[in-house]
Amino acid sequence: xxxxxxxxxxxxxxxxxRAPHPGTLDTGVPDAPAxxxxxxxxxxxxxxxxxxxxxxxxxxxxxxxxxxxxxxVSHGAGVPASLxxxxxxxxxxxxxxxxxxxRAAAAQSGxxxxxxxDGRRTQLLPPVHVVLxxxxxxTATLGEALDACRxxxxxxxxxxxxxxxxxxxxxxxxxxxxxxxxxxAVLLDDWPGP
Amino acid sequence: MEIRSREYPERSRRGGDVxxxxxxxxxxxxxxxxxxxxxxxxxxxxHWAEGVKTHLLTHLDRYLEEAExxxxxxxxxxxxxxxxxxxxxxxxxxxxxxxxxRAVKGKSxxxxxxxxxxxxxxxxxxxxETDLGEYILQLLEQPPSHIVGxxxxxxxxxxxxxxxxxxxxxxxxxxxELAAVSRVILRExxxxxxxxxxxxxxxxxxxxxxxxxENEGNIRLTTSAPPVHVALVGIEKLLPRWSDLAVFLQLTAxxxxxxxxGNYVSMIHGPRTAEDPDGPEEVHVVLxxxxxxDVxxxxxxxxxxRCVRCGACLNACPVYRQTGxxxxxxxxxxxxxxxxxxxxxxxHAAMPLPFASSLCGACEExxxxxxxxPELLLSWRRRAVEAGMDSRAKAALLKAWxxxxxxxxAYRAAGGVLHALPDPVRRVPLPVVGGWREVxxxxxxxxxxxxxxxxxxxx
Ligand code: SF4
Numbered sequence: 001x002x003x004x005x006x007x008x009x010x011x012x013x014x015x016x017x018r019a020p021h022p023g024t025l026d027t028g029v030p031d032a033p034a035x036x037x038x039x040x041x042x043x044x045x046x047x048x049x050x051x052x053x054x055x056x057x058x059x060x061x062x063x064x065x066x067x068x069x070x071x072x073v074s075h076g077a078g079v080p081a082s083l084x085x086x087x088x089x090x091x092x093x094x095x096x097x098x099x100x101x102x103r104a105a106a107a108q109s110g111x112x113x114x115x116x117x118d119g120r121r122t123q124l125l126p127p128v129h130v131v132l133x134x135x136x137x138x139t140a141t142l143g144e145a146l147d148a149c150r151x152x153x154x155x156x157x158x159x160x161x162x163x164x165x166x167x168x169x170x171x172x173x174x175x176x177x178x179x180x181x182x183x184x185a186v187l188l189d190d191w192p193g194p
Numbered sequence: 195m196e197i198r199s200r201e202y203p204e205r206s207r208r209g210g211d212v213x214x215x216x217x218x219x220x221x222x223x224x225x226x227x228x229x230x231x232x233x234x235x236x237x238x239x240x241h242w243a244e245g246v247k248t249h250l251l252t253h254l255d256r257y258l259e260e261a262e263x264x265x266x267x268x269x270x271x272x273x274x275x276x277x278x279x280x281x282x283x284x285x286x287x288x289x290x291x292x293x294x295x296r297a298v299k300g301k302s303x304x305x306x307x308x309x310x311x312x313x314x315x316x317x318x319x320x321x322x323e324t325d326l327g328e329y330i331l332q333l334l335e336q337p338p339s340h341i342v343g344x345x346x347x348x349x350x351x352x353x354x355x356x357x358x359x360x361x362x363x364x365x366x367x368x369x370x371e372l373a374a375v376s377r378v379i380l381r382e383x384x385x386x387x388x389x390x391x392x393x394x395x396x397x398x399x400x401x402x403x404x405x406x407x408e409n410e411g412n413i414r415l416t417t418s419a420p421p422v423h424v425a426l427v428g429i430e431k432l433l434p435r436w437s438d439l440a441v442f443l444q445l446t447a448x449x450x451x452x453x454x455x456g457n458y459v460s461m462i463h464g465p466r467t468a469e470d471p472d473g474p475e476e477v478h479v480v481l482x483x484x485x486x487x488d489v490x491x492x493x494x495x496x497x498x499x500r501c502v503r504c505g506a507c508l509n510a511c512p513v514y515r516q517t518g519x520x521x522x523x524x525x526x527x528x529x530x531x532x533x534x535x536x537x538x539x540x541x542h543a544a545m546p547l548p549f550a551s552s553l554c555g556a557c558e559e560x561x562x563x564x565x566x567x568p569e570l571l572l573s574w575r576r577r578a579v580e581a582g583m584d585s586r587a588k589a590a591l592l593k594a595w596x597x598x599x600x601x602x603x604a605y606r607a608a609g610g611v612l613h614a615l616p617d618p619v620r621r622v623p624l625p626v627v628g629g630w631r632e633v634x635x636x637x638x639x640x641x642x643x644x645x646x647x648x649x650x651x652x653x
Contacts (some may be wrong), residue, residue, distance in 0.1 A: 170350025
């Protein structure tokens with residue numbers, strides 16, 4: 001079947017002039033705001049929440065306060081020990097809170113880039129998702145962010161650009177349909193390391 | 195692909211308010227698309243995207259081979275399907291080998307085209323649609339009516355009634371409550387499923403990556419939770435380079451819903467690796483031709499293969515806004531359906547769809563890959579005339595006109611249809627309707643499909 005499909009495609013293209021690839025399109029804009037601020041604006045516009053801290057200590061204080069409201073948490077594989085939450089660990093399908101690490105983030109589209117290496121169930125199953133972001137990995141464009149993740153290893157990447165939502169029921173927007181209804185990006189200017 | 199004109203089930207007709215729902219939804223989508231185009235260098239992006247897809251299509255054999263090699267290097271299994279029968283054989287093989295009993299599905303127009311649910315049910319597999327709109331349509335046994343918003347023809351009240359009857363919710367339940375009920379049912383299904391089935395918005399040849407765009411998270415779960423993931427990908431869905439993907443993701447979302455990017459994007463290189471804590475053990479990518487190479491061979495219609503299925507042309511189309519997608523009686527509705535169906539299913543089977551347009555040009559302006567839809571419609575019309583199919587089209591369209599002209603809401607929408615007809619027909623005196631505005635939604639559903647009128651015309 002492979003040969004048959006390829007033969008049909010080749011026959012179809014006989015005599016058709018070959019068009020060149022137009023090259024890489026840079027979607028960056030000259031007067032764009034600084035990436036971290038721009039990311040925060042775009043992520044909030046899509047319904048996400050953003051907190052920014054200078055370093056691990058300030059972030060940890062906030063995270064511990066926040067985690068107190070949850071009975072259980074599921075940590076992604078890449079969460080640094082220094083930022084782990086004190087709540088009891090639970091499997092993602094039962095955890096009330098998921099905590100992941102972003103591989104990168106893109107300002108222009110307001111996207112967190114998540115890796116399968118961190119654990120997909122933690123990214124998807126708990127109703128609230130906290131994503132830790134090293135501010136140094138926030139790029140202006142989505143193209144730059146995906147470029148940075150190229151050849152990363154792991155079987156999949158994902159963009160999360162806001163809480164799960166749908167307008168399929170009578171064109172009324174509802175959140176938390178399948179994925180987390182709350183997604184919170186926690187940006188650290190100074191990343192603590194593993 | 196068979197063009198079906200499945201009737202609306204009786205259930206959906208009670209209190210049906212198709213036109214109001216469709217008009218409202220498409221006008222909203224279209225306004226969001228315009229605003230989103232205005233926020234970027236849309237003209238530059240669209241020209242660029244047209245160029246990338248044209249390059250891809252004119253080197254398709256090479257990129258198919260590259261995609262296959264990369265996917266296999268990533269550990270995915272690649273299958274080639276010339277026809278619907280091939281797809282069914284491939285899926286049956288996977289189902290049998292895995293002993294699969296339960297499948298979850300992400301929204302995929304290609305799976306509709308290939309009648310995948312019917313096949314799986316025949317094989318004894320319980321298939322559950324997991325996109326909220328598709329889930330609702332599965333309960334109603336209806337096909338999707340829009341590429342992006344499959345259930346936009348249904349009003350909140352109709353969905354409330356359905357959930358009241360099927361799930362025992364309160365008759366006045368809020369959309370949040372209805373979504374919460376669905377979430378519980380579908381969450382269990384994700385975790386219990388033996389396989390997940392999706393389409394593919396893009397397949398990047400350079401890296402062997404299937405990319406899927408969505409808003410709910412159901413595709414993320416469909417591709418993450420079950421042990422097997424099968425992606426059905428039309429051969430025209432390839433992109434040459436990894437660096438092409440970021441722009442196509444953003445342009446498609448802007449065109450479809452006006453978002454800067456889909457809420458969730460899954461980029462799947464292959465099955466779970468040693469570095470991954472979870473994910474599917476098997477990833478299958480089925481490369482589907484099913485008529486696409488015939489369209490590619492067509493010196494005019496091949497341009498339609500650039501389509502990224504964003505639905506912008508449906509939202510911009512004054513005819514679609516009045517009728518909704520079901521009236522077209524085919525999997526692909528709206529302007530793109532009217533140029534794609536004749537190529538995929540044959541012109542005769544698709545008549546009179548190429549005539550179901552006012553040639554106003556709104557679709558071409560909206561299209562993120564600049565497909566010259568009006569030109570392609572004219573090309574199919576010319577061929578219909580040459581093949582002697584046009585007199586029947588004329589008869590059918592005159593009937594359609596009579597039906598439509600008596601209802602003011604449809605007047606302007608259908609007006610341009612007559613431009614397709616030769617002069618003596620075009621000069622038929624038309625009723626003049628005053629005061630009707632584009633945004634006015636007439637509460638009466640459109641009762642007659644183009645397809646039904648066409649049938650009446652010949653039988
Ligand atoms: S033809 Fe263009 S506008 Fe219509 S669905 Fe395809 S890509 Fe979108």
